[in-house]
Amino acid sequence: AQSVSQHNHHVILSEAASLELGCNYSYGGTVNLFWYVQYPGQHLQLLLKYFSGDPLVKGIKGFEAEFIKSKFSFNLRKPSVQWSDTAEYFCAVNTPNTGGFKTIFGAGTRLFVKA
Amino acid sequence: KAGVTQTPRYLIKTRGQQVTLSCSPISGHRSVSWYQQTPGQGLQFLFEYFSETQRNKGNFPGRFSGRQFSNSRSEMNVSTLELGDSALYLCASARDRGGGSSDEQYFGPGTRLTVT
Numbered sequence: 001a002q003s004v005s006q007h008n009h010h011v012i013l014s015e016a017a018s019l020e021l022g023c024n025y026s027y028g029g030t031v032n033l034f035w036y037v038q039y040p041g042q043h044l045q046l047l048l049k050y051f052s053g054d055p056l057v058k059g060i061k062g063f064e065a066e067f068i069k070s071k072f073s074f075n076l077r078k079p080s081v082q083w084s085d086t087a088e089y090f091c092a093v094n095t096p097n098t099g100g101f102k103t104i105f106g107a108g109t110r111l112f113v114k115a
Numbered sequence: 116k117a118g119v120t121q122t123p124r125y126l127i128k129t130r131g132q133q134v135t136l137s138c139s140p141i142s143g144h145r146s147v148s149w150y151q152q153t154p155g156q157g158l159q160f161l162f163e164y165f166s167e168t169q170r171n172k173g174n175f176p177g178r179f180s181g182r183q184f185s186n187s188r189s190e191m192n193v194s195t196l197e198l199g200d201s202a203l204y205l206c207a208s209a210r211d212r213g214g215g216s217s218d219e220q221y222f223g224p225g226t227r228l229t230v231t
Contacts, residue, residue: 036222043118044205044222090158100170101148101209101220105158 002027004093006106013081014114021076021109023091033074034092034103035065044090050074061085083115117141119208119223127229133194136226140187140208146170147189148220149181152203161204164189165211193228201230 007022025031035047048059055067065076074091091106120139128134140147148171149161160173164183181191187208193200207220 043224044207046219046221049219092158100165100211101146101163101207102160102171102173103148103150103220104160105150107157 002093002095002104004091004104004106006089006091006109008109009107010110010112012112012114015083016080017113019076019078019081019085019111021089021091021111023074023076023106024072025074025091025093025104026072027093027095029095032094033065033067034094035059035063035074035076036090036092036105037087038090038108039087047076047089081111081113083113085111086113087111119206119221121204121206121223121226123226124224125227125229127231128196129231130196130198132196133192134196134228135190135192136204136206136228138189138191138206138208138223140189140206141210141221144208144210144221145187146209146211146218146220147183147187148207148209149189149191150205150207151175152205152225153201158205161191196230198230201228203227 003026005024033050036044037047038044048057050057050067058064063078089109092103094103122137146165148163150158152158163171167183178194183189203225205225206223209218209220
C-alpha cells in the first residue's frame, strides 16, 4: 500500500530563516505529487504539484519542491520564511491508476514562524 | 466562482446514531472525494465519486458510505456512529478533464462532527 512520510511534525523558525520540509513516499510506479497548506482557520489549498517534466517545481508564495525519483522524495523548500507562512503543510501522493483520485496524505507538519 | 461548500459546518451526534453530510462541488467539477481528518491519523481518504459512481475507495468500514447525484453534489453517510468517528470531514472536487488524478483538487471547509 502507498504511504507518505513527513519527517517533522513540528517546526519552529524565525522570520527570514530557510525552510525545508521532508517528504518521502512509498510507491514504485508513476506518481503525482502535491504539497498542500492549511492556514489557521482556512481551507486546505494547493501550494504546488508535480506530474512530470522538470523535477524542480515552483508554487505560490515563493515555495518550491524538488522531486528526486531515486530517493522517493519530494521536499518542500522556501529560502526565507515569513510570519504569514505559519500553517500546517501536507505532502500528498496519488497515482494515475485506472483513473480518478485516491490521494494519500502525509501526517502533516505544523510550521510556526516567530516574528 | 463559488468554492466547494459543505453542510452542515458543525454537527453533534450521539453514539449509535447516523449522520449525513453534504458537499456541493465547484460548478463544472465532476469528481468529488471525501477525507477524514483527525489529529492522530491526519487526512485519510474515504472515497471518490465520479458521474454518480464510486470510482475509488479507501480503507474504511462499510458504515461509511456515499453517493453522488446527477448534478455532482455528493453526500456521505455514517451509520451507527462511534466515538472514534469524531473528526473533520473534508470534501474535495476536481474537474477531471480526462487527466484523472492529474487535475487539482479543491477542498471545502469541512464538517466538524462530534460524537458523544
